[in-house]
Amino acid sequence: MHESTKDHAALAALFNKDEERVNWHDETLWWIRQKRDKNVHQLPEWEALREAASQIKFNVLSNLHDYLLEFEKNATANGVQVHWAADAKEHNEIVHRLLQEHKVDRMVKSKSMLTEECGLNEYLAEQGIEVIDSDLGERIVQLAKEPPSHIVLPCIHKKKEEIGDLFHQYLGTPANVADPQLLTEAARQHLRDVFLTRRAALTGVNFAVAETGEFVVCTNEGNADMGAHLADVHIASMGIEKLIPERKHLGIFLRLLTRSATGQPITTYSSHFKKPRKETPIHIILVDNGRSVQLGRKEFRNSLKCIRCGACMNTCPVYRRSGGHSYHTAVAGPIGSILAPNLDMKKYKDLPFASTLCGSCSNVCPVKIDIHDQLYKWRQELVKEGYTPAAKTISMKLMAQTLSSPTLYNAAGKSGRFVLKHAPFLVNNKLNPWYKEREMPEAPKESFREWYKKRN
Amino acid sequence: MKVGLFIPCYVDQFYPNAAIATLQLLEKFGVEVTYPLTQTCCGQPMANSGYEHLTKGCNELFIKNFEPFDYIVAPSGSCVLHVREHLHDPANEEAATVLRHKVYELTSFLTDILQVKELNARFPHKVGMHQSCHGQRGLKLSQMSELVAEPFSKPGSLLKMVKDLDLIELGRTDECCGFGGTFCVTEEAVSAKMGKDRVADHLHHGAEYITGVDMSCLMHMEGILKRAGSKVKVIHIAEILNAE
Amino acid sequence: MNSRDKILSAIAANQPEKTALPDISGFKGAEEDLQSKYATVLTTIGGKIYFVKDENEIAAAVATQFSQAKRIVNLVDNLHIENAETVISDPEIHNLKNVDLAIIKAKFAVAENGAVWITEKDVQPRVLPFICEHLAVVINDGIIFSTMHEAYQKIATLEEYGYGSFIAGPSKTADIEQSLVIGAHGPRSMSVFVKI
Numbered sequence: 001m002h003e004s005t006k007d008h009a010a011l012a013a014l015f016n017k018d019e020e021r022v023n024w025h026d027e028t029l030w031w032i033r034q035k036r037d038k039n040v041h042q043l044p045e046w047e048a049l050r051e052a053a054s055q056i057k058f059n060v061l062s063n064l065h066d067y068l069l070e071f072e073k074n075a076t077a078n079g080v081q082v083h084w085a086a087d088a089k090e091h092n093e094i095v096h097r098l099l100q101e102h103k104v105d106r107m108v109k110s111k112s113m114l115t116e117e118c119g120l121n122e123y124l125a126e127q128g129i130e131v132i133d134s135d136l137g138e139r140i141v142q143l144a145k146e147p148p149s150h151i152v153l154p155c156i157h158k159k160k161e162e163i164g165d166l167f168h169q170y171l172g173t174p175a176n177v178a179d180p181q182l183l184t185e186a187a188r189q190h191l192r193d194v195f196l197t198r199r200a201a202l203t204g205v206n207f208a209v210a211e212t213g214e215f216v217v218c219t220n221e222g223n224a225d226m227g228a229h230l231a232d233v234h235i236a237s238m239g240i241e242k243l244i245p246e247r248k249h250l251g252i253f254l255r256l257l258t259r260s261a262t263g264q265p266i267t268t269y270s271s272h273f274k275k276p277r278k279e280t281p282i283h284i285i286l287v288d289n290g291r292s293v294q295l296g297r298k299e300f301r302n303s304l305k306c307i308r309c310g311a312c313m314n315t316c317p318v319y320r321r322s323g324g325h326s327y328h329t330a331v332a333g334p335i336g337s338i339l340a341p342n343l344d345m346k347k348y349k350d351l352p353f354a355s356t357l358c359g360s361c362s363n364v365c366p367v368k369i370d371i372h373d374q375l376y377k378w379r380q381e382l383v384k385e386g387y388t389p390a391a392k393t394i395s396m397k398l399m400a401q402t403l404s405s406p407t408l409y410n411a412a413g414k415s416g417r418f419v420l421k422h423a424p425f426l427v428n429n430k431l432n433p434w435y436k437e438r439e440m441p442e443a444p445k446e447s448f449r450e451w452y453k454k455r456n
Numbered sequence: 457m458k459v460g461l462f463i464p465c466y467v468d469q470f471y472p473n474a475a476i477a478t479l480q481l482l483e484k485f486g487v488e489v490t491y492p493l494t495q496t497c498c499g500q501p502m503a504n505s506g507y508e509h510l511t512k513g514c515n516e517l518f519i520k521n522f523e524p525f526d527y528i529v530a531p532s533g534s535c536v537l538h539v540r541e542h543l544h545d546p547a548n549e550e551a552a553t554v555l556r557h558k559v560y561e562l563t564s565f566l567t568d569i570l571q572v573k574e575l576n577a578r579f580p581h582k583v584g585m586h587q588s589c590h591g592q593r594g595l596k597l598s599q600m601s602e603l604v605a606e607p608f609s610k611p612g613s614l615l616k617m618v619k620d621l622d623l624i625e626l627g628r629t630d631e632c633c634g635f636g637g638t639f640c641v642t643e644e645a646v647s648a649k650m651g652k653d654r655v656a657d658h659l660h661h662g663a664e665y666i667t668g669v670d671m672s673c674l675m676h677m678e679g680i681l682k683r684a685g686s687k688v689k690v691i692h693i694a695e696i697l698n699a700e
Numbered sequence: 701m702n703s704r705d706k707i708l709s710a711i712a713a714n715q716p717e718k719t720a721l722p723d724i725s726g727f728k729g730a731e732e733d734l735q736s737k738y739a740t741v742l743t744t745i746g747g748k749i750y751f752v753k754d755e756n757e758i759a760a761a762v763a764t765q766f767s768q769a770k771r772i773v774n775l776v777d778n779l780h781i782e783n784a785e786t787v788i789s790d791p792e793i794h795n796l797k798n799v800d801l802a803i804i805k806a807k808f809a810v811a812e813n814g815a816v817w818i819t820e821k822d823v824q825p826r827v828l829p830f831i832c833e834h835l836a837v838v839i840n841d842g843i844i845f846s847t848m849h850e851a852y853q854k855i856a857t858l859e860e861y862g863y864g865s866f867i868a869g870p871s872k873t874a875d876i877e878q879s880l881v882i883g884a885h886g887p888r889s890m891s892v893f894v895k896i
Contacts, residue, residue, distance in 0.1 A: 008643070009646075012643060012645055013644070013645035013646075015645075016645040026653070028878055030628070031878065037601065037602070041604055044604065049727070051722075052722045055719070055720075055722040056724075059718075059720065061716065062716050062717060063715070064715050065711045065712045065715060068711070078862075084702075084704035084707055086703040086707055090703055135875070136873045136875040136876070136884060137875035140875065153874075154875070155875055159877065160877045160879075163876055180877060180879035180881050183876055184883070185883075188883065188884060191885060192797070192885065195885070196794050196797060220873060220884065221871055221872070221873050221885045221886065222830045222871040222884065222885045222887075223884070225865070225886070226831065226886065229825065229826040230794060230827055247855070247856070248856070249724070250852060251847070251848040251851065251852045254848050254866070255812075255848050262874070264745065265741060265812055265814065265868070266810075266813035266814075266848075268867065268868050268871055268886075269830075269865055269867055269886075270865060270866040271864075271865040272863065272865060274862050274863060274864075275863070277825070277826060277862075277863075288703075292714055295711060298716070301716065317632045317650050318643070318646055321650060352506075353643075354646075355636070355639070356632050356634060356636030356639050358593065358636075359589055359590075360593070360602060363600050363602035363603055364602045376503075379504070379505065380506050380509070382506055383505075383507055383509075388506060392505070393507075396507045397510060399510075400507070400510035400514070403496045403499065403513065403514050404496075404512075404513020404514055405517075406493075406494035406496060409496045432641070433640075433641040434640060434641055434644070434679070436644060436648065437644075437648035437652070437680070437683060438648060438651065438680055438682075438683055439678070439679045439683045440679065441470040441471075441675050441679070442470070444470065444472055447472055448467065448475035448476065449463075449493065452491050452493075453493070
């Protein structure tokens with residue numbers, strides 16, 4: 001995990017030092033947003049699907065207690081072993097214990113943002129257990145010793161030349177090879193060996209069905225299946241909000257997920273794990289880690305509807321121009337900015353402010369989370385809890401006082417003095433961030449107020 | 457019909473022509489327009505910074521100033537959205553509720569309330585329309601590119617009534633300009649980059665003017681244009697609709 | 701209190717008042733030529749489509765397209781493929797790593813996304829369609845559904861599975877600069893034979 005003392009603005013400013021890279025990052029993600037648009041516009045029922053998904057997910061949140069019990073009962077009957085983890089630490093300990101029970105010290109892992117959230121790789125490394133991420137993008141950032149910068153496209157911040165250098169260093173590809181085809185082939189050979197030799201596989205979970213006790217894992221590469229079907233033990237980690245009530249609801253969610261994520265009609269593999277293979281156990285870990293608390297926050301509980309498609313990141317004009325690492329949390333972008341403060345308000349107090357509240361995120365969200373409204377609400381919450389600088393609070397109070405009183409507002413004869421003093425973009429000095437790349441507006445001779453008074 | 461004119465403070469000070477055009481335009485359609493002189497601000501700068509709880513005084517003053525009118529009209533989608541979503545007064549919630557429903561951004565007031573079908577305006581230039589987010593996604597002035605829904609545009613339909621105006625297409629029809637209130641200084645790097653990119657899209661498609669329903673976005677893009685030494689100008693949509 | 705009880709009691713205390721599930725029975729595909737739609741979508745996602753009359757046509761196509769394949773596993777009844785294994789007797793599934801071509805049965809296909817639905821009853825062991833270099837799928841009954849809604853309606857009528865998967869095209873990735881590369885970890889190609 002990124003441990004940084006810098007906030008989003010500072011990290012984004014660093015990212016923006018290389019404008020060409022920002023353009024490239026922005027255009028790559030915008031291209032994915034366009035693919036999404038093209039694909040969803042082929043479905044006249046798209047908005048109805050989003051609404052249905054939103055309602056199903058709200059039903060889940062309103063009945064989560066019973067659905068979890070139903071899932072546990074059915075999964076257990078299917079022969080799957082169910083574990084409960086209150087927090088990240090307990091999750092990591094359960095995984096470690098299971099690996100010890102199976103006498104395994106090397107594990108292959110397919111994409112699971114939950115394990116990023118829990119810091120599983122670092123924890124297991126400390127216990128002497130080697131974890132290899134098998135999603136190509138995740139393997140690349142793992143080799144680079146970086147966290148993923150995007151929940152669906154983990155190495156979207158990396159250029160192919162950089163990946164070529166990494167592969168040259170770690171996988172023995174020839175120097176200066178940057179062709180995606182060749183690099184992917186090298187990764188295929190390297191990871192095939194991993195799949196064939198690891199006796200434990202961990203996967204994430206996209207959806208778990210209360211009615212049947214099964215869970216669904218979606219990948220394009222086939223890495224989750226390769227890992228799980230070849231290993232002696234399959235561990236699946238899921239946040240408790242990943243439940244859906246009935247199998248038929250998968251029809252709704254699988255139609256929405258990948259179209260939103262990458263503009264594909266579906267992932268290559270949507271695998272339904274219901275019962276273990278003979279003598280090869282499946283363990284599923286149900287993880288809370290703050291979710292039950294978020295469930296109690298009326299204003300913010302809708303964030304738990306998230307199906308981790310990443311569409312809000314692809315569309316976010318701020319994310320596209322600040323890069324995922326600027327969010328210094330496992331789940332970046334707009335959705336991450338409303339999830340992270342629930343886990344640690346102090347550490348992530350900057351994130352709800354890393355937005356212009358443009359609202360594009362809420363419009364692409366396949367489960368209709370009111371993301372930008374929640375960003376606004378988190379700002380109010382953070383101020384109330386005292387996580388904003390004292391100087392800002394003082395100036396805001398002064399501003400409120402003046403704006404409440406026409407007398408004070410007009411006291412100096414010209415209200416312009418107020419605007420000049422308080423509008424953040426109008427402080428006439430070179431230290432003002434506005435002025436760095438933008439000219440100040442020019443004050444005309446006469447304000448509207450003055451013109452109006454003369455006219456009447 | 458009595459309309460209270462609500463002019464955002466920075467428009468009053470820096471863009472009086474937008475306010476004058478708004479007033480004249482409304483008067484052309486026979487509306488009785490008054491600008492209450494004791495108005496200050498809708499409170500949005502505080503609220504978007506997380507200090508909505510400090511906007512009590514602003515709200516009371518807003519209600520006092522604008523309660524007498526049939527409608528309140530402002531040449532700003534952003535300020536209107538703030539009032540629509542956040543104007544409350546525990547002591548006078550009924551009045552606040554009424555006001556939330558009768559406050560209008562200028563172009564939607566023209567299309568929805570006055571039902572304007574023709575304009576006596578001429579603006580012989582290539583114009584790029586910036587869809588300000590709060591007006592577009594908040595007030596739904598135009599269809600949003602993210603949704604699978606019928607396209608429409610209230611400001612666009614008005615611009616089409618202007619003689620000799622050439623409305624250009626953009627690469628990204630409704631991307632944010634990066635102003636975002638205090639965002640423009642707290643997130644200076646990203647904000648300026650967003651502004652530059654938005655301006656570049658207009659320039660690339662040959663705009664002579666960039667217009668929109670929100671002066672704040674236009675002010676942001678104007679700052680970028682001027683710094684680049686561009687001759688392209690920003691102009692509030694009211695000024696185009698009022699141009700003869 | 702153990703974690704299970706702690707989590708459940710926190711949820712019980714914090715979950716909102718129960719809301720109803722929406723009625724999703726109205727979702728269904730448009731009336732259109734499903735064969736042509738399926739062919740278009742499958743081709744777009746990198747798959748190959750064959751509409752065939754009988755097993756002889758499949759065998760002929762396999763012989764032409766996969767003439768290089770050394771180890772072939774064929775799990776489709778009534779389909780005769782020269783030199784192919786028809787059962788996997790070796791319990792060591794890792795030995796499947798050199799399978800060049802796996803030919804398997806699927807219950808049906810889905811037009812909107814190019815997927816086929818397979819279950820472990822027809823595909824044993826589970827890893828076979830992932831570990832093989834090339835995958836061929838036969839839709840014996842020629843069933844193509846319009847959308848995933850119809851697909852799940854059908855699944856509800858079929859025998860329960862321990863494992864099932866929608867497979868849509870060859871294994872792929874675009875993780876390097878969003879350049880699409882076919883053949884990430886799984887099959888480098890997917891051919892679908894629909895019997896009509």
